[in-house]
Amino acid sequence: MEDRTYLSIAYIGMIIGIGIWTWTVVSRNRRLASRITAMEHTLKVKHDETEATVPVNDDIK
Amino acid sequence: MRERKGELFLIAGFTGLVTTLFLAFNWVPSVNINAFESPEAQRIFYWHVPAAWAAFISFSVLFAGSAMWLFKRNELGWKLHIAGSEAGLACGLIAVWSGCIWGAAEWGTPWDWQDYRLNSFALLTLLALFLVLGRRSQPDGVESRDTFATFGFYGFVLVPFTYLVTRIWVIRHPGPIIAGDDASSISLEMRLAFYVGVISFTLMVIGHIITSVQITRFEQRINRLQGIIDGE
Amino acid sequence: MAEPVLELVNVTVRRGMGVVLRNFSLTVNAGDCVVLYGENGVGKSTVIETAARLLPLEEGAVKHNGSLVCDAEGRSVNPVNPFGLTLQANCLVPSQTIQQQLDNVVAICGKSYDFNSVLEQYNIGNRRNDKIAHLSGGQQRKVAVICGLIPGMVSNENRLILLDEPDSGLDDASVEVLIEQIHQLRNLGHGIVIASHDKRMRECATSLNNLSDAWHQEPNHTKPWEVSATKKSYPLLRTKIGWNLNFTTLVSVQRNWLAALLVMGCLLSIADPLGLSENQMILMGFTLAPAFTMGLVGDPVFKILMEQRSVDWWRAQSNTIPNSYLESIISGIIFTAIAMQIFIQSTDYRVILIGGFVTLITSFIVRFLQMSTVRLPRNNAVFIRLLTPVLILPWALVVDYCASL
Numbered sequence: 001m002e003d004r005t006y007l008s009i010a011y012i013g014m015i016i017g018i019g020i021w022t023w024t025v026v027s028r029n030r031r032l033a034s035r036i037t038a039m040e041h042t043l044k045v046k047h048d049e050t051e052a053t054v055p056v057n058d059d060i061k
Numbered sequence: 062m063r064e065r066k067g068e069l070f071l072i073a074g075f076t077g078l079v080t081t082l083f084l085a086f087n088w089v090p091s092v093n094i095n096a097f098e099s100p101e102a103q104r105i106f107y108w109h110v111p112a113a114w115a116a117f118i119s120f121s122v123l124f125a126g127s128a129m130w131l132f133k134r135n136e137l138g139w140k141l142h143i144a145g146s147e148a149g150l151a152c153g154l155i156a157v158w159s160g161c162i163w164g165a166a167e168w169g170t171p172w173d174w175q176d177y178r179l180n181s182f183a184l185l186t187l188l189a190l191f192l193v194l195g196r197r198s199q200p201d202g203v204e205s206r207d208t209f210a211t212f213g214f215y216g217f218v219l220v221p222f223t224y225l226v227t228r229i230w231v232i233r234h235p236g237p238i239i240a241g242d243d244a245s246s247i248s249l250e251m252r253l254a255f256y257v258g259v260i261s262f263t264l265m266v267i268g269h270i271i272t273s274v275q276i277t278r279f280e281q282r283i284n285r286l287q288g289i290i291d292g293e
Numbered sequence: 294m295a296e297p298v299l300e301l302v303n304v305t306v307r308r309g310m311g312v313v314l315r316n317f318s319l320t321v322n323a324g325d326c327v328v329l330y331g332e333n334g335v336g337k338s339t340v341i342e343t344a345a346r347l348l349p350l351e352e353g354a355v356k357h358n359g360s361l362v363c364d365a366e367g368r369s370v371n372p373v374n375p376f377g378l379t380l381q382a383n384c385l386v387p388s389q390t391i392q393q394q395l396d397n398v399v400a401i402c403g404k405s406y407d408f409n410s411v412l413e414q415y416n417i418g419n420r421r422n423d424k425i426a427h428l429s430g431g432q433q434r435k436v437a438v439i440c441g442l443i444p445g446m447v448s449n450e451n452r453l454i455l456l457d458e459p460d461s462g463l464d465d466a467s468v469e470v471l472i473e474q475i476h477q478l479r480n481l482g483h484g485i486v487i488a489s490h491d492k493r494m495r496e497c498a499t500s501l502n503n504l505s506d507a508w509h510q511e512p513n514h515t516k517p518w519e520v521s522a523t524k525k526s527y528p529l530l531r532t533k534i535g536w537n538l539n540f541t542t543l544v545s546v547q548r549n550w551l552a553a554l555l556v557m558g559c560l561l562s563i564a565d566p567l568g569l570s571e572n573q574m575i576l577m578g579f580t581l582a583p584a585f586t587m588g589l590v591g592d593p594v595f596k597i598l599m600e601q602r603s604v605d606w607w608r609a610q611s612n613t614i615p616n617s618y619l620e621s622i623i624s625g626i627i628f629t630a631i632a633m634q635i636f637i638q639s640t641d642y643r644v645i646l647i648g649g650f651v652t653l654i655t656s657f658i659v660r661f662l663q664m665s666t667v668r669l670p671r672n673n674a675v676f677i678r679l680l681t682p683v684l685i686l687p688w689a690l691v692v693d694y695c696a697s698l
Contacts (some may be wrong), residue, residue, distance in 0.1 A: 006102040010162035011082055014108055014155050018078065018265070021151045022071050025272050029068070032279035039286045180686045191679040195666075198674035202309035204349065205669055212665075 067275060070268025077261025081107055084254040102166035105159050107258045112156040113182065115262035119149035120185055120217060122270055123192075127213035130206055136281075137274070139206055142213055144273035146192040148266050153186030188216040201284075296359030297322045298453040298484030299344055304353030305365075306336075306343050309670075313339045316352070317504065321484040323451040326475060326512065328498035329488040336504050337488035338381060341457040344486060345378050345609040349668075357453055371611050375402045377454035379441030381461070383433050384606035386597055387426035388542040391417065391436050394425060398440045399522070400530055401610055404447040406522035411439055411446070414470045434462035440606075442474060445483040447522035452483045460491040472497055477518035535594040535615040544593040545620050552590045553583035553628045557635065566636045577644070577696040578689075579636045584625040584648040585688050588655025589681055592617050595660050604667060616660070618653060625652025644695050651691060655684055 085107040091100045123145030129138025160179070161171035173179055192209050199205040299321040306314040313336040321327055329337040342348050344355060346363045354364035357372045378384070385394055391412070399406045412418040415435045417428075425433055438459045445452045460468050468491070475497040479485055487494055495501060501508045527533070539545045560579050569575050594617040598604040607614035629648025633640060659681060666675045 004101050006099065006162055006166035007086075007104050010102075010105045010159045011085075011108065013158055013162075014112075015078075015082070017151070017155060017158070018075065022075055022265075022269075025269060025276070026068055026071065029272050029276050029279070032276060032283065036279055036282055036286070039283065039290075043286060043289060184680075184683050187679055187682055191676055194679070195675040195677070198676070199669050199671055200309055202670065203307045203351075207349065208666055208669055 067268050067270075067272030070264050070271060072268075074261050074263075074265030074268055077257055077264060078108070081111075081254060081258040081261055084257060089250045089254045090248060097167060098169075099163075099166040102163055105163040107254050108262075109156060109159040109163060110255065111258035111262040112152050112159060114259055115266045116149055116152035116156055116182075116186070118263065118266050119145050119152055119270075120189070121145070123149055123189070123213045124217035127210040127217075130210045131214055139210070140274040140277040141270070142192075142206075142210055143196065143277050144270040146189050146196070146209075146213065147273055148269045150186065150189035150193050151269070152262065152266065153182070153189055157183055157186055185216065188212065295323050295451060297356070298325075298358055298451050299486065300354075300356040300359075301340070301344060302354045302356065304343055304355065305351040306339055306348050307351055308339060308348075312351075314343065314504075318353075319344075319486075319502070321453070321486055323482045323484055324479055325499050326479045326485040326487065326497050327500045327502055327507075328495050329486065329502050329504065330490065330495070331503040338457050340504070341380070341455050341486065341488050344453075345376075345380075345455055346372075347605055347609055358451065369612060374448075374450065374452060375444045375610060376452060377441040377444040377456070378606055378609050379437050379456045379459050380602060380605065381457050382602035382605075383437035384440070384603045385425045385433060385437055385601050386538065386603050387600055388424060388544070388597065389538070390424055391421045391428075393537070393541070394436060395439065395443065397534055398443045399447060400525075400527045400534070402444050402447050402522075403524060403526060404522040405525040406443070406447045408439065408443070408446075411442075414474075415439065415467050431462045431464060431467075435467055438463070438471060442478065445478040445481070445485075446474075446518060447520060448483075449481070449520050454478065454483055454485045456485065456487045456489075458489055459487065460489055460494055468493055473515065474518070476513060476515040479512075480515055480517035481520070482517075531611075531613055531615045532619055535617045536619055538594050538597055538615060539617050539620045542597060544597055545617060545624060548593050548596070549587040549590045549621075549624060550628075553587045553624075556583050556586045557628075557632060561635070566638070569636075573696040574693065576636050578692045580629060580632045580644065581648055581651055581688070581692050581695065583628040583632050584651045585655055585684075587624055587628065588621065588652040589659060589684070590656075591663060592621070592656050592660040595663060599667075599673070608667070618657070621656045622649040622653045625649035628652075641698060643698055647691065647695055651688065655688075658684060 085104045089104065089107070092103050094100050097103050122141050126138045126141025126143075126145050129135040130142055131138075164173070165171040192213055196205065196209050297320045299319070301317060301319040303316045303318055304314055305312060305316055317336075317340070319327065319340065329340055331337060339348065343350070346355065346369060349367075350363065350365040352365045355362050357376060358374055360373050361368065361370055362372050363369045389397075395408050399408070409418055409421065412421055415438075417432055417435055420428060420432065425436060428436070438456070441454060441456050441459065445454050459471060463471065472493065475485060475487070479497065479499070485497070487497065489495075497512055498510060499512060501510065560582065564575075564579070566576065566579070569579075594615050595604070598607060598614060604614060626645055626649035629651075630640065630645045632648075633644060659678075662677050662680055663672075666672050666677050669675055
């Protein structure tokens with residue numbers, strides 16, 4: 001195979017891979033954010049942004 | 062804006078990667094034809110090495126997150142474990158894929174089973190694949206988190222090992238080019254293109270980690286809201 | 294005063310991400326029968342499995358007969374005495390007969406016992422030589438319940454018996470037999486914990502516990518169980534059980550041996566060994582490939598034990614479970630010898646022995662990886678075998694070494 005062919009195959013594969021990966025991450029992020037907004041609006045619950053260490057005796061409720 | 066911080070990093074990184082691609086194809090000079098069997102295929106280097114570098118960053122995040130979960134039961138640690146494993150998988154696959162293509166062009170074979178660095182790097186990527194797929198197959202729980210965090214924690218021992226064998230064993234895979242001794246030197250254009258690639262992949266990984274942590278936080282938030290709805 | 298047969302000391306246990314038991318304590322003395330009752334999800338099975346060392350503790354400790362068996366620091370010590378355990382899953386090996394299954398439980402207890410009369414009481418005496426897989430669900434449940442009671446039936450010393458929904462699937466006559474036997478075992482001095490929805494089981498109880506409160510009651514008195522078992526020692530029990538499982542079920546033949554044969558067949562179909570006589574590395578690779586493949590397939594005994602959570606029953610009783618190490622090394626030696634004859638047309642005892650160890654060590658590592666995920670809720674779905682390629686490079690180094698011999 002030509003050198004440039006190897007190079008092209010490598011880069012095309014990587015661009016496609018990175019593109020798909022980035023797209024899935026970004027779209028999932030946006031989808032979840034809109035879902036939370038809808039659920040919070042329905043429940044009239046405030047958005048909770050706290051990042052906490054989970055103590056052992058804490059129920060995830 | 063805070064929610065979009067990760068996406069900004071991703072976009073910046075992706076832009077940088079495209080720039081690196083352009084520079085690699087059109088700007089950097091070719092290497093000496095006596096130094097490489099396949100001088101044109103050598104241009105894969107400008108993504109291959111930065112991808113491996115980004116993978117090491119990801120595996121480090123995976124290690125730190127796993128340790129935080131195992132020893133402190135820290136939720137952020139678990140989020141970092143998830144982000145590190147996914148980013149490590151993506152960057153590791155890119156590094157392995159580009160390396161195989163380059164190997165096929167340069168060595169006539171895509172793989173060398175006797176090269177410890179190649180194999181230990183592939184094993185790290187395989188570990189990341191196991192962690193990503195395994196975690197998705199299990200319901201979230203302390204048992205699952207403990208099990209996967211243990212693998213993420215102890216699998217990290219391969220990272221310094223892989224780095225060391227770069228210095229010790231130079232068999233078929235070339236030794237360090239950028240940070241090596243006097244025998245390793247490249248031109249200014251090559252160095253610039255390489256650094257653009259490194260910075261771009263670093264931005265991509267940072268962006269992915271931020272976004273992934275946010276995604277996990279969103280998923281947990283949804284679970285809590287679902288619990289409220291179910292309880293009504 | 295005798296130590297309690299069971300102590301749960303301020304245990305906190307999570308299932309998934311929820312806390313099921315929080316600072317829960319339970320003491321079971323000799324002669325006690327605690328019946329746990331309550332709604333689904335309240336934590337009855339969690340108490341049983343925690344007492345059986347099957348669940349990690351966030352806080353607290355578990356003791357059997359006064360000795361620590363596990364705690365929140367991750368310590369896990371084999372119980373000093375065997376204890377009876379019947380989980381909601383039957384924990385049976387379907388390809389064994391009832392006789393073989395019960396023999397194993399009796400062996401764990403270090404005793405010899407003819408349980409024919411017990412089987413007759415449950416109306417399955419005529420099925421003792423039938424495979425468990427051929428029994429109905431109710432009959433299998435009877436066997437599982439008997440397995441849980443045996444450690445109490447064969448010992449005069451105070452033993453712990455844990456039964457999770459033992460009445461589930463049993464006919465009325467069998468439930469009555471079970472209740473009577475629980476009375477007898479309790480009067481002998483054993484400590485029994487039962488989780489059950491069935492109100493009939495409550496008549497056995499000296500204490501009723503809904504995990505929030507406990508009520509004491511005075512159950513009927515019955516003559517104690519008569520112990521007629523004799524002491525017997527069983528050296529290398531787990532290796533023997535593993536060997537028997539392999540021999541009786543031929544599971545290693547249908548999994549490991551078949552894989553090795555397929556590999557040899559594939560290699561022969563693509564390469565003429567005589568044509569490769571110059572290349573020692575390739576020939577040695579062909580020779581050791583079957584042994585390596587057999588190891589990669591994994592421990593066949595472990596595979597058998599994963600059915601019906603039998604591996605959990607063994608994990609509860611001991612930190613080591615039956616294995617097929619002996620079978621692995623023998624199979625590796627046999628197939629390396631055969632492959633050597635086919636591909637190299639010579640015999641070198643060193644290579645043959647190395648082939649045996651390749652199978653043994655590979656199988657051990659694969660088993661170790663599988664054991665590390667056994668606690669996961671869906672351990673059949675986790676892709677643990679993705680990590681097995683790590684073994685390719687060491688195998689290649691072994692091949693390289695053997696080629697130089």
